[in-house]
Amino acid sequence: MATVVRTSSVPVRSRVAFWTESVSEAFVSLECRAGAGHEDIQGELSVQSLGSLDLARVRATAQSVHRTPTSIGSSGEDFYLVGVQTEGSCTVSQAGRSAVIENGAFALYDTTRPYSLQLTDHFEQLVLRLPRRGLEAHLPNAEGLTALAVGADPGAAQILVKTVMMLANDIEFLTPSAALAVSHGLEHLIVAGLGGLTSRLPDSDSQSRKDLIQRYILDNLRDDSLNIAAIAQQLHLSPSSIHRAFALQGQTVMGWVWQQRLEGVRKELAAGSHKGTLAELSHSWGFSDSAHFSRAFRRQFGHPPSSLHRPPR
Numbered sequence: 302m303a304t305v306v307r308t309s310s311v312p313v314r315s316r317v318a319f320w321t322e323s324v325s326e327a328f329v330s331l332e333c334r335a336g337a338g339h340e341d342i343q344g345e346l347s348v349q350s351l352g353s354l355d356l357a358r359v360r361a362t363a364q365s366v367h368r369t370p371t372s373i374g375s376s377g378e379d380f381y382l383v384g385v386q387t388e389g390s391c392t393v394s395q396a397g398r399s400a401v402i403e404n405g406a407f408a409l410y411d412t413t414r415p416y417s418l419q420l421t422d423h424f425e426q427l428v429l430r431l432p433r434r435g436l437e438a439h440l441p442n443a444e445g446l447t448a449l450a451v452g453a454d455p456g457a458a459q460i461l462v463k464t465v466m467m468l469a470n471d472i473e474f475l476t477p478s479a480a481l482a483v484s485h486g487l488e489h490l491i492v493a494g495l496g497g498l499t500s501r502l503p504d505s506d507s508q509s510r511k512d513l514i515q516r517y518i519l520d521n522l523r524d525d526s527l528n529i530a531a532i533a534q535q536l537h538l539s540p541s542s543i544h545r546a547f548a549l550q551g552q553t554v555m556g557w558v559w560q561q562r563l564e565g566v567r568k569e570l571a572a573g574s575h576k577g578t579l580a581e582l583s584h585s586w587g588f589s590d591s592a593h594f595s596r597a598f599r600r601q602f603g604h605p606p607s608s609l610h611r612p613p614r
Contacts, residue, residue, distance in 0.1 A: 304349075305346070330372035332367040334364060337363035337422050344360060344362065352483065354431045355430040355431075363421055363422040363424075365419050368415050373412075373414070381412070389425065393448045396414065400448050409491075416447070431488065457494045458494035510538070510546050514554070525584075562587055579610055
């Protein structure tokens with residue numbers, strides 16, 4: 302059942318304080334100020350839990366909302382918020398970036414860092430609150446994607462917006478198990494919707510993008526199906542952005558993959574931990590052609606892998 306609060310239930314002089322307390326309880330500790338020349342804030346806030354997420358509908362008059370260093374330091378709140386604009390507009394500012402989101406668009410903001418929202422008169426926004434660690438498990442570069450507008454274009458972004466709007470009306474009819482399944486689906490839609498923003502990251506983020514790619518490669522180094530397309534799909538990056546991350550330092554992606562695999566084979570041979578054949582070892586490290594592997598090993602280290610191999614007895 303939704304928790305609903307309305308400023309109409311309190312005297313005018315107390316509304317800003319009441320509203321600030323209400324949204325802070327729903328999301329994280331915030332400061333709210335009336336906007337557009339108003340002395341008070343007129344608004345309605347309803348919040349419902351959806352598995353691992355919380356979904357809130359916010360309808361109110363113009364205001365600014367601020368997540369300050371003081372409020373961050375006084376709390377242990379560790380969430381990402383996704384704001385979907387359904388009426389009016391909102392300007393989201395964080396980490397030196399600002400984005401205007403209007404009807405059908407959304408943006409991400411990080412509650413562990415300062416941010417601000419400027420909301421127009423008589424707006425409506427649907428806000429998802431999700432654990433920071435959960436989102437970053439699927440989207441490690443989420444921190445760099447805050448305050449970037451995602452439009453309601455065909456694809457995952459549009460599906461997310463439509464799903465959130467539908468849930469805002471029908472969430473109370475979901476069973477607990479269905480709500481949990483839907484919350485997981487929403488997380489994946491958020492990841493897919495935000496994934497397209499990676500091409501808009503500034504060049505200064507190229508090293509962090511390369512670090513992200515390299516971590517994924519090292520975690521999947523022995524997978525013989527590892528290729529550019531698979532990496533791009535899993536990390537929600539474009540193949541061209543993956544190539545660029547390595548080209549800046551004169552490398553190719555698959556060349557780096559081969560180097561890491563060859564080094565893994567060399568270490569295993571040097572340790573004497575492999576008890577099978579060289580062909581079996583090379584295949585276990587993702588090499589499908591034993592002869593090609595041997596030639597690459599000799600080029601890399603100056604000697605054949607057989608010089609380190611201890612045949613099984």
